[in-house]
Amino acid sequence: MANRFVLNETSYHGAGAVKEIATEVKNRGLHKAFICSDPDLIKFNVTKKVTDVLDGAALNYEVYSNIKPNPTIENVQTGVQAYKKSGADYIIAVGGGSSMDTAKAIGIIINNPQHEDVRSLEGAVVTQKPSVPIIAVPTTAGTAAEVTINYVITDVEKNRKFVCVDPHDIPVVAIIDPEMMASMPKGLTASTGMDALTHAIEGYITKGAWELSDMFHLKAIEIIARSLRGAVDNTPEGREGMALGQYVAGMGFSNVGLGIVHSMAHPLGALYDTPHGVANAILLPTVMEYNAPATGDKYKYIAAAMGVKDTENMSQEQYRKAAVDAVKQLSKDVGIPEDLKEIVKEKDVQFLSESAYADACRPGNPRDTSVEEIAALYRSLL
Template sequence: MANRFVLNETSYHGAGAIQEIAAEAKGRGFQKAFVCSDPDLVKFGVTKKVLDVLDQAGLVYELYSDIKPNPTIENVQTGVAAFKKSEADYLVAIGGGSSMDTAKAIGIIINNPDFEDVVSLEGVAPTTNKSVPIFAVPTTAGTAAEVTINYVITDAEKNRKMVCVDPKDIPVVAFVDSDMMSSMPKGLTAATGMDALTHAIEGYITAGAWELSDMFHIKAIEIIARSLRGAVDNTPEGREGMALGQYVAGMGFSNVGLGIVHSMAHPLGALYDTPHGIANAIILPTVMEYNAEATGEKYRDIAKAMGVEGVESMSQEEYRKAAIDAVKKLSQDVGIPADLKEIVKKEDIPFLAQSAYDDACRPGNPKETSVEDITKLYESLI
C-alpha cells in the first residue's frame, strides 16, 4: 500500500512573509480576491495588514467576515453566495482555523456545487474538482489549517462538528508570518500552541503514522516545547518558533490522522463553544495515559523532544510518565485549566461520548476504544 503525502505548492516563512502575496497573485494571473477573515481580526486591524499589501499592489478584493469562532453551515452557505456575487477568482483566508475552514468549504463548494448542502462534505467526500485557489495567512500558531487537507464545520442544529477531509481543499500557497501573530493575547497564544502540540503528539502515535510523518511530528514537538512559553510572553523568538512548529506539525498530521483527543474536543466546541485548543490541552494528558500501552517506545521520543533529561536510563513506565508529566507542566505553565469541571455538565456526557466515538478522528487512535471508554475519560476530567 502506498502512503500519500499532500503539501502546499508553495509556502513562505518568517517575519514579513505576507509581502509575497502580491507577487504570487500577479504571477498566477489572479484578478480578484475574496478575502475571508473574522470580525475581531478586522476590528483590531490585523486583517488590514494583508489588505494593505493588496492595495499597494493595486489588487482588487472583496472582504467577507461573517465567520464565527466555530464556523457553521450557515456561515459557509452565506459565504458561497457572497463569493458568487463577487466574481472573485481566488480566496485569501486570514485568521485561525475558523477563517481557513470557512474558506476551504467555500472553495470546494464553488467548484463542486453538488455539495452545497455542506453536510455532504463530512468525512472523505467524493468531490471531483479542486477548490478555488486559496492563499492562507495564519494569525494563530496552532491549527496549521494553512497546510492541512482538513476543515471542521459546525452543524448548529445537531450540536456537532463535522470533520471534512479532502486533499482538493489544501491552500495552494501559505504565508506563515510571525508578525501576523504578534497581537494574539496570552490566552489565545497558549490555547492554540497546545492545539499544535496535540497535533504533533497525536500525529506521532496515530495508527497511520510512518517514518516520513514521524520526522515532522518529533521535530514539531521539539520546537513547540522550547517556544510556547516564549510565545505566550510575546518574545520574537517564541513567536517565530511557534509559527514554524505548528506548521511542521500540520505537515505531518494532515497526512496520517489524529486520535481521540480531537474526537473528544470536537463535541465540546459544538455543544459549549469551548475553544478548540483549550479542550485539546485539557484532554491530552489523560488520553496519553489511556493510550500509553499501545505506543511502544514512542513516549521515550516524546519525552526527549519535550526536553526531559536522562530519558535513556529510564524504564518504559518512567519515560511514559515523564512524557505525560512534561505535557502537563507545559500546559500548566501557560495557564491552561487542569480539568473540564467548568465546562462539561455531567448529564451531557452520554451525548458527548457518542459524538466523540462517531467523530472522524477516532479511528486513528492507536488504541481501540469504545463509547464506554470515552465516557470514563470524560468522567475522569470533571
C-alpha cells in the first residue's frame, strides 16, 4: 500500500512573513482577493495587517466576515454567493480554524458547484477540481488548517459537526507569521495550543501513522511542550515556537488522521459551542489512558518529547503514566479546566457518544471502541 503525503505548495515562516502575500499574488497573476476573516479580528485590526499589505501593493480585495467560531452551512453558503458577486479570483483566509474552514468550503464549492448543499462534502469526498487558490494566514497557533486537507462545518439543524477530507482544499500558500498571533488572549492561546498538542499526539498514535508522519509528530510534541507556557505569557520565543510547532503537527496529522479525542470534541462544539481546543485539552489525558494498551512503546517517546527524563529506564506502565501526567501538567499550567462538569449534561451523553462514534476521526483511533465505551469516557469527566 502506498502512503500519500500532501503539503502546501509554498509556506513562509517567521516574523514579517505576512509581507510575502503581495509577492505571491503578483507572481501567480492573481487580481482580486476575497478575504475571509471573523468580525473580532476585523474589529481589533488584526485583519488590517493583511489589508495594509494589499493596499501597499495596490491590490484589490473584498472582506467577508459572516463567520462564526464554529462555522455553519449557512456561513459557507452566504460566502459562496458573496464570492460570486465580488469578482474575486482567489481567497485569503485570515484567522483561526473557523476562517480557514469557511474559506476552504467556499473555495471548493466555487469550482465544484454540485456541492452547494455543503453536506455532500462530508467525509473523504473526491471533488473534481481543486479549490480556487487560497492563501492562509493563521492568527492562532493550533488548528494548522493552513496545511491540512481537512475542514469542519457545523450542521445547526442536526446539532452536529462534520469533517470534510479533500486534498483539493489545501491552501496553495501558508503564511506562518508569529506577529499575526501576538494579539491572542491567554485563554485562546492556551486552548489552541492544546489543540495543536492533541493533533501531534493523536497523529503519532493513530492507526495510519508511519515513519514519515512520526517524524513530524514527535518534533511537534517537543516544540509545543517547550513553547506553550511561554506563548501563554506572550513571550516572543513562545509565540514563534507555537507558530512552528502547530504547523509541523499539521503536516503530519493531515496525512494520517486522528482519533477519538477529536471525534468526542466535535459534538461538544456542535451542541454546546465549546471551543474546540478546550474540548480537546479536557479529553486528551483521559483518552490517552484509554488508548494506552494499543500504543506499544510510543508513550515512551511522547514522554521524552514532553521533557520527561530517564524514560529509557522506565517500565511500560511508568512511561505511559509519565506521558499522561506530563500532558495533564501542561494543561493545568496553562489554565485548562480538568473536567466536563460545566459543559456536558448527563441527558446528552448518549447523543454525544453516538455522534462521536459516527465522526470521521473515530476510525483512526488506535484502540477499537464503541458507543458504550465512548459514553463511559464522557461520564468519567462529569
